[in-house]
Amino acid sequence: MLAMMAGCSTTDQNGEHKSLIPLPWKHKVTRVDPKLPNLPPAGSGRGGYYQDDGPGANPPPGLLDTPDAVVKYEPYAKFANKPYSVFGQTYTPLINDEPFTQRGVASWYGVKFHGQRTSSGEAYDMYKMTAAHPTLPIPSYARVTSLESGKSVVVRINDRGPFHSDRVIDVSYTAALKLGLLGKGSHQVQVERLFPGDVMQLASARRAAASEALSMSTRSSSMRAA
Template sequence: MIRTIAPLALALLLAACGSTPPAPLQNPTVDREKQANSKSPTPTRKPTAVLKRGGGFYKDDGPADDIPDGLDDIPDAEPKWEPLHKPATKPYVVLGKEYVPNTALKPYKARGIASWYGKKFHGQKTSIGEPYDMFAMTAAHTTLALPSYVRVTSVHSGNSVIVRVIDRGPFHADRVIDLSYTAAYKLGLINGGSGLVEVEAIIPGEATGTTYAQITPPRPAKAESDEIEEQSRRLALEEMSTATGAGSEGSAAKGIYLQLGAFANADNAENLKNHLLRELDWLTESMRINPGDGVHRLHLGPYANRSEAERVAGKIRTTLGYQPTVVSR
């Protein structure tokens, strides 16, 4: 879920609070596909009322006011080869943590907590530019190539779904994936808000229990690979310099700020901004993107002094599990 805070992504495109990040078993590799609009057989049941519990969906989020019938009959996403969204392959930093997305489809398997996002994000732009459809079979992940496909299995219920990954997130320390409302419903995660799942990448053409068309994705060019590596180094240096009080001059007034994220791509910075404005709706300070030196920084502030900035940073950490960096401009 930047949601492109999620990006994001604001998904700085960017759910309650957590503990230790789930460890991928292999190296990790935002227009939701309008499957919900397809005709389906006679509906079977409607989801029961949602109970908001610890580790559940995002603050003040929830199901739509009018839940359509037939959610059980909405088909899983159908894995197929799609060109990757190049802006979503660029490294980025959210709340002090650097993410280096995969630039190709790769094997991936992990176990961790899945959460879901609903009407608060419905219709908002995702990290690949498509609007989020809470009734389609989609998901958000911090580093998997976009778009791509994964199988998600509930450890508790044993139910399994295939979703199309089109967004960045979740930016919570204990989460491994954000699911659409329908995907979470089919896994039995709606009432609890979240649950333990196993996530496994599906690469079209490889043996996954189902046969898909064999299409070999193009390998990224060396120049592109070098560019991504350079962006990663630059963002890492960005975090080190801002941590020591250095900041790039921009149009914002001088003072003390919290840096929520840094992106090579402006759209990803905008997605995260929109995501955090919804998630951290208790904020009273201004949130703005300050570009400079090829980096788009998402800043919050200014603050009267460093101690006030650190107080707000601690509150953000309590909410999201990550702490932003205090910077001086």
């Protein structure tokens, strides 16, 4: 349960945090991508992020070009979709294929949890397109759209949280970067669950619309010629 409350925390038998992947604060800063916003360091108390969390010291280049998560079928994680309680509130994860749409505040989590175990059992990588949600299935996929910047990303849900009444989803550092919410720390967003068929249906609808527009243009040109 402590792991759930921390979001991505895992500890050994001595109560010390164990990292599953290299931690960015142990890296020597070499070159910072000039396209990334200049944020205060983690633990400075000056960031828009939560408490002592924050950006890594040496983020990899090209994060703005990171592609969205690819929506695909995956079996639900065995132990990550059972009812659980945090801070006296019980959450019941969804285990169906029903549509889900939600509006609220999105925040992001970064270096504090980077490399630690998520609720799915995977290591949290702040540079991938992932997110934490209290009740969406693990794993599942969602489109997160900032109602302030208008930007949209697709993320893979692989963790639980946030457990604050004013927030609905915690996205990774890279997802926050692409949404434009890194500096402020949070934005009003819309969360929409996605299914594997949604991408194909959207592509088919776009092709049909383009075909109809071309057909109407051809008919119009024929009528003018006549």
